[in-house]
Amino acid sequence: MTKTRKLTLLAIIISQALVLHYIEGFIPVLAPGAKLGLANIMTMVTLALFGFKEAMIVVIIRSVLGPLLGGSITGILYSLSGGILSGLVMSVLYLNFQGYFSLMGISTAGAVFHNIGQLLTASWIFGTIGILYTYLPILMLAAVITGYFNGLVTRYLLNYLQNKMEIKV
Numbered sequence: 001m002t003k004t005r006k007l008t009l010l011a012i013i014i015s016q017a018l019v020l021h022y023i024e025g026f027i028p029v030l031a032p033g034a035k036l037g038l039a040n041i042m043t044m045v046t047l048a049l050f051g052f053k054e055a056m057i058v059v060i061i062r063s064v065l066g067p068l069l070g071g072s073i074t075g076i077l078y079s080l081s082g083g084i085l086s087g088l089v090m091s092v093l094y095l096n097f098q099g100y101f102s103l104m105g106i107s108t109a110g111a112v113f114h115n116i117g118q119l120l121t122a123s124w125i126f127g128t129i130g131i132l133y134t135y136l137p138i139l140m141l142a143a144v145i146t147g148y149f150n151g152l153v154t155r156y157l158l159n160y161l162q163n164k165m166e167i168k169v
Helices: 003-024 039-049 052-070 073-097 103-126 130-164
Strands: none
Touching: 003 039, 003 052, 039 052, 039 073, 039 103, 039 130, 052 073, 073 103, 103 130
């Protein structure tokens, strides 16, 4: 793959991640901070197509631009902490333990750690560990459901890309 093609594909993936981030802002949630995490689909696609470094670039760019375009400045802290921790966990599982975990399992782990990263950041900002006790059970349940769904979407998307667009996964 040429450098130009790779850069173009990464730009498209980042754009799609930002659109998904924006769209999910309109979907009602059960608890503050609970989201579908649709942008993580694009992180997993990047991880499968390009690898760790590129996936983390996508995470960092979308974690900064997403809150700037449709959120708040403090949202950047939450998005970065959750996104980076989630990206690291998904990368370790995908690159080292792919034979043991499906894309749905990897995505679910990513969703769980995304929420943990955000809750730890909230605990630090507000100076209380009580936030973990209040929101952790709700967000873990949401993470299992949304993580599985996002992993399933990722699997179908990667199969499509591999079969129809001749992109190697």
